Amino acid sequence: MNAGLLTPATERFLKGAAGVLVLVALWQASVPLVGLEPYFYPSPADVWHAFVELMEKGILPVYLVDSLYRYLLGVGLGIVLGIAAGLLIGLSATASRILTPLINFLFAIVEVAWIPIFVIWFGYGFKTILIALVYVVLFPLLYNTLLGVRTVPQVYVNAARSLGATRLQLIKDVILPAALPNIITGLRVGAGFAFRGLIFAEIIAAKTGIGYLIFEGASTQQTARTIVGMIVMGLLWLFLDRCYLKPIERVTIERWGQVTTAEDRE
Amino acid sequence: MTRLAPRLHDLALGTLPFVLILVAWFLLPHLLDYPSYMLPSLGTVIDRAIGSIEDGSLLENTLASLQRLAIGFIIGNGVAIPLGIAIALNRHVADTLRPVLTFLQSIAGIAWVPLAIIWFGIGQGAVVFVIANTIFFAGIYNTVVGVESIPNTLYRAVRSHGGKGIQIFTELILPGALVQIILGLRTSMAYGWRALVAGEMIAGTNGLGYMSIEAVQWYQTETVILGMILIGILWLILDRLLFVPLEQRTIVRWGLIQR
Numbered sequence: 001m002n003a004g005l006l007t008p009a010t011e012r013f014l015k016g017a018a019g020v021l022v023l024v025a026l027w028q029a030s031v032p033l034v035g036l037e038p039y040f041y042p043s044p045a046d047v048w049h050a051f052v053e054l055m056e057k058g059i060l061p062v063y064l065v066d067s068l069y070r071y072l073l074g075v076g077l078g079i080v081l082g083i084a085a086g087l088l089i090g091l092s093a094t095a096s097r098i099l100t101p102l103i104n105f106l107f108a109i110v111e112v113a114w115i116p117i118f119v120i121w122f123g124y125g126f127k128t129i130l131i132a133l134v135y136v137v138l139f140p141l142l143y144n145t146l147l148g149v150r151t152v153p154q155v156y157v158n159a160a161r162s163l164g165a166t167r168l169q170l171i172k173d174v175i176l177p178a179a180l181p182n183i184i185t186g187l188r189v190g191a192g193f194a195f196r197g198l199i200f201a202e203i204i205a206a207k208t209g210i211g212y213l214i215f216e217g218a219s220t221q222q223t224a225r226t227i228v229g230m231i232v233m234g235l236l237w238l239f240l241d242r243c244y245l246k247p248i249e250r251v252t253i254e255r256w257g258q259v260t261t262a263e264d265r266e
Numbered sequence: 267m268t269r270l271a272p273r274l275h276d277l278a279l280g281t282l283p284f285v286l287i288l289v290a291w292f293l294l295p296h297l298l299d300y301p302s303y304m305l306p307s308l309g310t311v312i313d314r315a316i317g318s319i320e321d322g323s324l325l326e327n328t329l330a331s332l333q334r335l336a337i338g339f340i341i342g343n344g345v346a347i348p349l350g351i352a353i354a355l356n357r358h359v360a361d362t363l364r365p366v367l368t369f370l371q372s373i374a375g376i377a378w379v380p381l382a383i384i385w386f387g388i389g390q391g392a393v394v395f396v397i398a399n400t401i402f403f404a405g406i407y408n409t410v411v412g413v414e415s416i417p418n419t420l421y422r423a424v425r426s427h428g429g430k431g432i433q434i435f436t437e438l439i440l441p442g443a444l445v446q447i448i449l450g451l452r453t454s455m456a457y458g459w460r461a462l463v464a465g466e467m468i469a470g471t472n473g474l475g476y477m478s479i480e481a482v483q484w485y486q487t488e489t490v491i492l493g494m495i496l497i498g499i500l501w502l503i504l505d506r507l508l509f510v511p512l513e514q515r516t517i518v519r520w521g522l523i524q525r
Binding site: 011012015016017018019020022023039040094097098099100101102104105106108109110111112113114115116117119120121193196197199200203204211214215217218219221223226227229230231233234235237238241 | 280281282287303358361363365368372376377380383384460475482485490491495497498499502
């Protein structure tokens, strides 16, 4: 290709687009070769028709909005509760020592394991999904906020105090910014788990949403619908990740210094 | 003594909330009136634990889950790491495949369960497929990123010192990408564990996830709680025994990992 005329980013984009196209083409070409029933191995064309049908009937937009609403509400509540609890506990050395093992243990009981008991307590539906999402986000954030607050160097705290900072100023201007890289790490972990958690909770406990679409499509042998659901789920996650999570991380790095990711360690 | 005492003190403090929860759980039925299926008494859960240990079903389900996780982990990473390195070594191949891999990683896991049921039927095949799929995509993505993050200057340095073929691989690529690969192992395990429990709930015929969801239908809440406690303990054991030591070693050998 005339690489000289293209910027490296454009070239990468074109190559990536070619990769996607080749994959779809191979998939389409493999359908007659494999020769299986469409419900077992639908073609990209089947998936496209299912997508158009779901759009025309207005099912997909409604499901998408439902899923997004559940996700944003659950993640939002989880973030607020997680950071608040992390700060409250982290500010007291004794409280953190008492509660850390319990937090570790609750973090280890993954949200999917809570779903059966949530179903018993709250029934199938919105409440179970929402509580499961809050749970998934709460613990990584709590855990990382606590870690961040506990590792703020004492000299910073002393310096701010000796300059006459009030307790509120200390939290706002010293502890929170110092803990922020950890909080962002917690947010990324929690947001990622929560997205899978949402899909699973919708499979078990919902009658709408992308997770429901994925499950219902398969159980009614409309496998093309399942694949539409999976593709929408992937695109939705990439959208959330690229448009919200990555920029938040970048802003934090610029504003408050480094968030350590694996790529930085050279 | 000076080293041991604070740790014992911490241990005593850390046990406190667990003791309080157990006491509250024990007292609650005496204080409040609620149907016992909502929250069975501590004694019922302990009886259930003893019963399922005695009839062997607890051990059987635990082993079934762990075996699936191990198979999925070995298949997933066994294919993902070599393939990831091969892809990352050629910049054109890596550029072409990156969006596809990013996309597949973002849907890996639980979302494949319904499709896996169609392809493999309910049971072992579907659950193992979902775990292997989760672990494969997390593993391959991190391997590619790890190899790509090795600076070009290091390649030149190794070559100009006469490093060739296999030496570049063992002395530069493997250690250079290892931190990221291990990060991938750990991440993939966390997602794989969730996929295991979720997969067993939807498509399983045994295992801890199946045990929990099956119990919901009969309102055997004590079995659900037993399953949750076991899932928590098993994850802590896996994480602390497998990955914490692995990371510690990597830190010592190849420089720092920060979480």
